[in-house]
Amino acid sequence: MTTMTAPAPLRLSPGRVLQDGISLAWRGVLKIRKNPEQLIDVTLMPITFLVMFVYIFGGAIANGDIGAYLQRVVPGVMAMNILQASMTIGVSLNTDVSKGLFDRFRSMPIARSAPLIGAVLADLVRYVVCMVVLLVVATIMGYRLQTDFASLVITVALLLLFGLCTCWISVFVGMLMKTPGAVQGVMFVFLMPLTFGSDVFAPADTMPGWLRAWAEISPVSLMANASRGLMNGGEFAGPLLGAFGWMAGLVAVFFPLAMWAYRRRV
DSSP: OOOOOOOOOOOOOHHHHHHHHHHHHHHHHHHHHHOGGGGHHHHHHHHHHHHHIIIIIHHHHTTTOHHHHHHHHHHHHHHHHHHHHHTTHHHHHHHHHHTTHHHHHHTSSSOTTHHHHHHHHHTHHHHHHHHHHHHHHHHHHTOOOSSOHHHHHHHHHHHHHHHHHHHHHHHHHHHHSSSHHHHHHHHHHHHHHHHHSSSSSSOGGGSOHHHHHHHHHOHHHHHHHHHHHHHHSSOOHHHHHHHHHHHHHHHHHHHHHHHHHHHHHO
């Protein structure tokens, strides 16, 4: 009498994993095209923050020089909005899991990590829309690039990379929480101190000592200062090196955690 043993799990090459992820990313892009309301947060939110802070608080922060404040705040708002855009993916993934979509993925001959990787890659479309909308509105308001177009392209590419790295925090929370509402609540509590506890809107040297110490090493501040250096001219290598350190650390910590939570959930 012979006993039946379960077949060993299929080991896929990194190339196959990436191919599966890209295939599912295209599905995500098609979903955005059919439901463009998914872009509301990356179109209205950047405009709201930029207009509100420049015209309501800019005069007070910059001693009445709104034009100078606009030049300073635009690169920072770009970094902040990329972070905020990257934090919504957890809600979308949690919704898909709740609807049983990932059960269908499990029955397909694809890499286990492909649904998460595909969702992250598809989110790049939202990041690009966010950057385009923000730059167009900033230009209408009077912002002018002080360096060159190549520096702007490099800045946008770095910000997209920043979004791809930070989004794994949201993916982890999305796989950990039971409902989309819980994910949204947790990410809101996480985002507000991180974005406003930086030098995006006000210089760090105007803050209390304890807050200034954090603002100077915050990933949002470092990415904002690197963007300012590239777009407005000035030092950018130091902040960019620090931002790379944060990005590498976030991926090293939250990618494995997200995969662990994903396997546990589905």
